[in-house]
Amino acid sequence: MKIAPSVMTCDFSRLDLAVTAAEERGADRLHLDVMDGVFVPNLSFGPPVIASLRPLTTLPFDVHLMVQDPLKLLDAYVKAGADMITIHAECSSPLEETLCRIREAGCKVGLSLNPDTPAEVLWPYLPLLDLVLVMTVQPGFGGQSFRPACLPKITAIRAECDRRGLDIDIEVDGGVKATNVRDVAAAGATSVVMGSAFYDVDDPTPLVTLTHEL
Ligand code: DX5
Numbered sequence: 001m002k003i004a005p006s007v008m009t010c011d012f013s014r015l016d017l018a019v020t021a022a023e024e025r026g027a028d029r030l031h032l033d034v035m036d037g038v039f040v041p042n043l044s045f046g047p048p049v050i051a052s053l054r055p056l057t058t059l060p061f062d063v064h065l066m067v068q069d070p071l072k073l074l075d076a077y078v079k080a081g082a083d084m085i086t087i088h089a090e091c092s093s094p095l096e097e098t099l100c101r102i103r104e105a106g107c108k109v110g111l112s113l114n115p116d117t118p119a120e121v122l123w124p125y126l127p128l129l130d131l132v133l134v135m136t137v138q139p140g141f142g143g144q145s146f147r148p149a150c151l152p153k154i155t156a157i158r159a160e161c162d163r164r165g166l167d168i169d170i171e172v173d174g175g176v177k178a179t180n181v182r183d184v185a186a187a188g189a190t191s192v193v194m195g196s197a198f199y200d201v202d203d204p205t206p207l208v209t210l211t212h213e214l
């Protein structure tokens, strides 16, 4: 599996160190959690911060938009340097139009589900997607506990993608760490986000190696 560290739990005054650590420790991409204080009860950062990090690494930027109306914000994130943009199925923008706009902008296209949203909500949109982001915590904060009840949803999404012959990255986000990453892989995920598990240890290299072996 691939690993995408999330800087959400890092010291925001030294995001540069978090970005370079991700690259040096063998991460595959950087997961950037954008929160608007409306869709989720927290604020993080926006396009100027992402643009300022862009020159620091060649890692792809995996931008997770936890915002109410992503359609009107897309251009700013594309300009800031996003390589992949994921919106939420629960947002208020028209989903198909927003997903198509992400594709037209030249970015990989992602759609995310909150823990309580059923897998079937994705089915009409699967042909438009490069990535499905399965939330295993309620979005808004890093450092929460993984919800094992979400594992069957990962398996259901994997089965539906296989049934249709679609090569879609299934990324899992929230509370993933060494003690549950095997379960996430076994359920059918192809990549994981790790915030606190990656950044709250002195050396995340063993975690990266373990993840890559799964
Ligand atoms: C939650 C974010 C996650 C989260 C990851 O709203 O989307 O990316 O911050 O952090 P951990 O791995 O600590 O749950």
Ligand code: ZN
Pocket: 006, 031, 032, 033, 064, 173, 193
């Ligand atoms: Zn995220």
